[in-house]
Amino acid sequence: MTKTGDGPSIERDATAAGWGRFVEWLWRSEAMRRAIADARPMDATARESADRARTLAGLAERHLAEREPWTDAPGDTPDEAVGVALTLYRDAAREAHRALGTSAPDDAPATDERRELEAARASVGAMLDELTRARGDLDPLRAQRFTRVGGLLVALAALAAAPRAVWYATHPDRAPDARWTTSSAAVGYEATGRGFAPPDFKIPVFFHTAVEQSPWVSFDLDRVVDVREVTVVNRGDCCDDRAVPMVVEVSEDNAAWREVGRRTQTFRRWELRFEPVAARWVRLRVMQPTHLHLESVAIR
Numbered sequence: 089m090t091k092t093g094d095g096p097s098i099e100r101d102a103t104a105a106g107w108g109r110f111v112e113w114l115w116r117s118e119a120m121r122r123a124i125a126d127a128r129p130m131d132a133t134a135r136e137s138a139d140r141a142r143t144l145a146g147l148a149e150r151h152l153a154e155r156e157p158w159t160d161a162p163g164d165t166p167d168e169a170v171g172v173a174l175t176l177y178r179d180a181a182r183e184a185h186r187a188l189g190t191s192a193p194d195d196a197p198a199t200d201e202r203r204e205l206e207a208a209r210a211s212v213g214a215m216l217d218e219l220t221r222a223r224g225d226l227d228p229l230r231a232q233r234f235t236r237v238g239g240l241l242v243a244l245a246a247l248a249a250a251p252r253a254v255w256y257a258t259h260p261d262r263a264p265d266a267r268w269t270t271s272s273a274a275v276g277y278e279a280t281g282r283g284f285a286p287p288d289f290k291i292p293v294f295f296h297t298a299v300e301q302s303p304w305v306s307f308d309l310d311r312v313v314d315v316r317e318v319t320v321v322n323r324g325d326c327c328d329d330r331a332v333p334m335v336v337e338v339s340e341d342n343a344a345w346r347e348v349g350r351r352t353q354t355f356r357r358w359e360l361r362f363e364p365v366a367a368r369w370v371r372l373r374v375m376q377p378t379h380l381h382l383e384s385v386a387i388r
Contacts, residue, residue: 113236114233114236114237114240115233115237116229116230116232116233119229120229123220123221123229128222130187130222133186134186134187134188134189135187137183137184137186137187138183138184138187138216138219140180140183141180141181141183141184141187141212141215141216141219142180142216144176144177144179144180144183145176145177145180145212145213145216147176148172148173148174148176148177148180148209149173151169151172151173151176152169152170152173167201170201170202170205171201173205174201174204174205174208177205177208177209177212178208180208180212181208181211181212181215184212184215184216184219185215187219188215188218188219188222259316259317259388260388261386261387261388262307262309262313262387262388263307263370263384263385263386263387264282264283264284265282266282266307266308266309266310266387267280267281267282267307267308267310268280268281268282268294268295268305268306268307268308268385269305269306269308270295270297270303270304270305270306270380271297271300271302271303271304271305271380272297272298272300272303273295273296273297273298274296274297274298274379276290276296277290277295277296278295279295281294281295284383284384284385291323291325291381292323292324292325292383293323293381293382293383294382294383294384295380295381295382296379296380296381297379297380297381298379299377299378299379300377301376301377302373302374302375302376302377303373303374303378303379303380304371304372304373304374304380305371305372305380305382305385306342306369306370306371306372307369307370307371307385307387308342308368308369309367309368309369309370309387310368311368312340312366312367312368313366313367313368314364314365314366315338315348315364315365315366315367315370315387315388316361316362316363316364316365316388317359317360317361317362317386317387317388318336318348318349318359318360318370318372318385318386318387318388319357319358319359319360319385319386320334320336320351320355320357320358320360320372320382320385321356321357321382321383321384321385322354322355322356322357322358322382322383323381323382323383324356324383327379327381328354328355328356329354330374330378330379330380330381331354331355331374331380331382332351332352332353332354332355332374333350333351333352333374333375333376334350334351334358334372334373334374334375335347335349335350335351335372335373335375336348336349336350336360336370336371336372337370337371337372337373338365338367338369338370338371339367339368339369339371340366340367340368340369341368342368342369345371346365348360348362348365349362370387372385
């Protein structure tokens with residue numbers, strides 16, 4: 089009789105193995121455990137030699153990248169830069185051999201410095217990797233963990249933000265181009281305008297009414313459109329209580345108004361979302377005797 093129950097089990101095992109490999113790639117816990125297990129004692133002299141090897145190799149790479157005049161010769165050419173880097177790598181190799189307790193071969197005269205440099209780079213790189221393992225140095229693995237986890241979080245944040253970004257791209261903010269009108273204007277402010285630039289030498293609000301019963305600011309969107317979100321940024325330096333209780337109203341004819349949202353608690357930023365409604369005018373009105381002044385408004 090043929091057994092049919094192994095398929096799902098094999099799939100589960102494969103899924104678990106794949107998940108385990110991903111977790112290890114991300115978190116590096118097994119690699120860290122192996123690094124600690126493979127570490128061997130190194131005395132202070134060996135550690136100093138290892139540090140000097142890393143420093144010399146770093147200087148060689150920096151010299152090649154920047155072509156800095158380490159030889160104090162103002163006319164360094166690329167060929168001379170290669171020669172300086174090769175000398176630094178040879179010194180790094182000697183220090184790495186001392187740290188590992190191995191014998192360094194005698195330097196042969198270079199017949200092709202560029203090939204010699206590539207060979208020295210590879211050799212020193214391998215020895216530095218071995219020294220990292222010998223010391224049980226977890227910093228490179230920690231750096232991998234930090235980079236990979238950080239990259240994953242950034243990718244997840246981008247995926248989470250993508251739908252909202254698409255929504256904003258397809259529902260542009262109509263308020264910056266709309267003409268606004270206020271119920272009154274304090275001294276130095278206009279009763280109508282466009283945009284949110286504050287008047288010169290004034291507080292950072294784009295309008296400021298006088299004290300009156302139920303002051304308001306209204307936006308003319310120029311034509312009837314679907315409106316489904318209004319974002320209000322209150323004055324930030326003081327007096328946030330002057331903007332509440334606030335109602336958001338819409339109208340197609342600037343005469344009959346329909347309330348679509350209300351805020352009774354003080355706020356710095358208020359995002360109001362509602363079912364799409366046809367409107368040409370959007371009005372923000374405070375239901376008390378007060379001033380009204382805001383930093384910006386978005387209408388989508």
